Amino acid sequence: MPILSTRGLTKTYDGVNVVDKLDLDIPEGICFGLLGPNGAGKTTTIEMLEGILPPNAGTILYRGEPVDKHFFQKVGIQFQHTALPDFLKVNDVLNLFSRFYDQPMNRDELIAWCNLEDILERDHRKLSGGQKQRLLLALALMNDPDLLFLDEPTTGLDPQARRNFWELVRSVRSRGKTILLTTHYMDEAEQLCDEIAVLDKGTILTQGAPRTLLNQHFKGALIRIPVGNFAAKAIPPEFAGAEQKGDFMQLQATQVDATLSELIASGVSLNGLQVESATLDDLFLKLTGHELRGE
Ligand SMILES: Nc1ncnc2c1ncn2[C@@H]1O[C@H](COP(=O)(O)OP(=O)(O)OP(=O)(O)O)[C@@H](O)[C@H]1O
Structure with a gap:
């Protein structure tokens, strides 16, 4: 059974369906990519899946059941932009977020996992782009989620930081977590995603494993x-x-x-x-x- 599915998922702005009757099935344990150009509807879709944006129509199913409040205990979200309180060190940010959950992930494990050891005492505003993304990933993993949402996680990173982040995403997946990411970087999708759905103007143009799709079309x-x-x-x-x-x-x-x-x-x-x-x-x-x- 897919870990996450949508049926007829629709979002309408000003009379236009910017996400139009989307049917998605995301198998457990894979990295699934939502791809498309700017304005395709990726962020709107992921925000509906995250429960941030109410759909105008359609359903979202988690393990075959309509999502309810328990869903949010099972998911981790790394937003495109997250405003953290000023003056906090990385260490303080981790402490703050760990208090939001009854059973946060083991702190040392999380720090090691996201390579945060060397920056624990640094003001989060002084972090490089790659370090900031690693901290935001740690926050998204804080509740040891089954399903992780990453919205354009490497936009603006330099090539080395992108590759480091990809390694981290692979290690998250290798621990059995399901990842749903949006990206408009095709190399990122080819590197990371087991399956992709290509969106344009709110509809799915094609869906499948990148290599299979390429072999089908070329x-x-x-x-x-x-x-x-x-x-x-x-x-x-x-x-x-x-x-x-x-x-x-x-x-x-x-x-x-x-x-x-x-x-x-x-x-x-x-x-x-x-x-x-x-x-x-x-x-x-x-x-x-x-x-x-x-x-
Ligand atoms: N709050 C809003 N009000 C009106 N239109 C909106 C709103 N949010 C998004 N849209 C429109 O919906 C469409 C899809 O936007 P969305 O941000 O989901 O695309 P995207 O694929 O994530 O693009 P990007 O890569 O630029 O983030 C766009 O045409 C956008 O202008």
Whole structure:
């Protein structure tokens, strides 16, 4: 049974369904990604799931039952922005939040888990972006939740801090927790998510494991070979459909192995060869006709 499901979940602003009859099933123990460009309805959806925003229609089921007040004991939420009281050190923030729960997680374990040992005495306002996210994650994990909501957790982080945060998310999942995250970073989704739902204008365009979706929508790969490699040679028949892009001839090949073997047999050098598989960005473009990053 899915840990979390929605049926017909809808949010309406000014007569427009910004989330439109969403049916989602999120299996337990996975990292599930809600993807989409700005304005797709990701935050509105996650805020309805978190119980912050009332839906206009539809139901939310936790382990097959409509959510009730017990649901909130089972979930952890890392908001996009959290205002913490001024002047508190990381240590104080952890103490403050641990008082909100009857059975908070073991403090030392939480500190070790989120790599907070070295910043316990630091004013939370002096933290770097990555440190702040680790603290907010610790707060979201404070009640040892079964289900963790992360709303665009790595927006604004530098590449190293993003990768560190991804490691942390993987370690949370490896402890059996279910994670629902929103992101508009496709590499983040490909790295972290076992399953994704791609949203646009409040509806789901497609849903499944990233690799499965890419295999369904794209066969083979894009092969690019420097134009110079064909010098003095006629373009071989297996590369006949190729088009020139800058210094490369490129072809979307369905049978990559066969195409490359035939090129070698024709005496074409593969020096400088590039083979590119489709990405989730390509998938979004194919499904909607527009780029995913709408910023
Ligand atoms: N309180 C509100 N009143 C009116 N319209 C709203 C409100 N909140 C969100 N919207 C609209 O709903 C749509 C979905 O917004 P939402 O914030 O859920 O998108 P998103 O996918 O999370 O985008 P982002 O990546 O920018 O956070 C947008 O068109 C937005 O302008």
